[in-house]
Amino acid sequence: MEFTPALFLSDEELPSGSTVPDLLILNQPISPFEVFERLWRHSRYRICADGGANRLFDIFDGPLEHARADFLPSIIHGDLDSLRDDVRQYYSSKGVEVSQDPDQYSTDFRKAIRKIEKTDLSSPRREVLILGTLSGRVDQGLGLLHEMTREETRNPNLRLWLISETxxxxxxxxxxxxxxxxxxxxxxxxxxxxxxxxxxxxxxxxxxxxxxxxxxxxxxxxxxxxxxxxxxxxxxxxxxxxxxxxxxxxxxxxx
CATH class of the missing domain: 2.60.120.320 (Thiamin pyrophosphokinase, thiamin-binding domain)
Structure with a gap:
């Protein structure tokens, strides 16, 4: 297999014929903004996994507040136990779908991947850019690596990229x-x-x-x-x- 990770970080458009990736925003710190903005621009379907919507909302606090409405996700999905009321109200008022899956036996990551796979069924191959981190809680970092291999093993047409702070x-x-x-x-x-x-x-x-x-x-x-x-x-x-x-x-x- 061939991998060109710089494509997603480029300031230029993706080359013609490239698979346009989806963007999954987890409930983890988003930084730096420059990287986030390029990943957003190169993606088509942008999903916030539950509290990931809080992170998206919060990066536009302060001097970037005027740009918040230019970065509306396609959907907010998960069990919604982490989604703040003010964030839900804001995105709902902008027409963003907020979808709840109460299943307590699957993580918000897994729920988000399933939701991504149900979009644009005409394209079997999916590339997903994951905004997350391996810092912070060790168990969560290891759990994320576990979920990545589980999902790719289940679906060989799925390719996951973890974009962390560094x-x-x-x-x-x-x-x-x-x-x-x-x-x-x-x-x-x-x-x-x-x-x-x-x-x-x-x-x-x-x-x-x-x-x-x-x-x-x-x-x-x-x-x-x-x-x-x-x-x-x-x-x-x-x-x-x-x-x-x-x-x-x-x-x-x-x-």
Whole structure:
């Protein structure tokens, strides 16, 4: 599979023929605004998972308040136990659908993914940009990684990108994976990691400072963290799913 994460961070339109991603906003801090604005612009269906609507509303406090009405989500969906009354009232008054799913045996993340999959059924392949974080509560961060692999395993046509405060992370599935790093364009630093958070794997890499061949990696044993991309392309061949992460530059280039 091929991955070009810089596409979603670019100031330019997506290339013709690209899959237009959906945007999932979780109930976690949104920062920085520049990254959020570009992800929003490149997405088509924008869903706030329950309290994610609070986060969207709050980033427009202060000097950005005049722009709040320009960033209306497609829907707010979840069990709604975290959605503030003032936020619900504001978005409802703007015509935003607020949809409740009271199921207590599924998370708001899972409910949001199901809702996304029910839109535009003519396109089987879906790319979802997740505005979230791996900082804060450890159990929630690990739970998010669990949900990402669960949903991609359930639906092979689904590709999930986790956009956090400093990194872009996604799952590399078994087989050969090619990553366009965007180093020369200035979107990312050279800092990358390949983390076997889903179980043992055997990997072969090229394009890293410390490449490996037929290398067994497992939590509690050896892992390829704090590695460095050396150029515009990294290849990872793996026999099991692993998490790939690359550090975003603090300031995005224009264009």
């Amino acid at each position: 990194n872009v992370s996604w799952i590399l599935r078994p087989g050969r994976n090619t990553i366009s790093t965007g180093l020369s364009a200035g979107y990312f630093t050279c800092n990358v990691g390949i983390v076997p958070v889903y179980g043992p794997a055997q990997i072969t890499t090229s394009g890293l400072e410390w490449d490996v061949q037929d290398w067994a990696t497992q939590m509690g044993h050896q892992v390829s963290t704090s590695n460095h991309a050396m150029g515009e392309q990294v290849e990872v061949e793996t026999d099991a799913s692993v998490l790939f992460t690359i550090e975003r530059r603090r300031r995005l280039p224009e264009g």
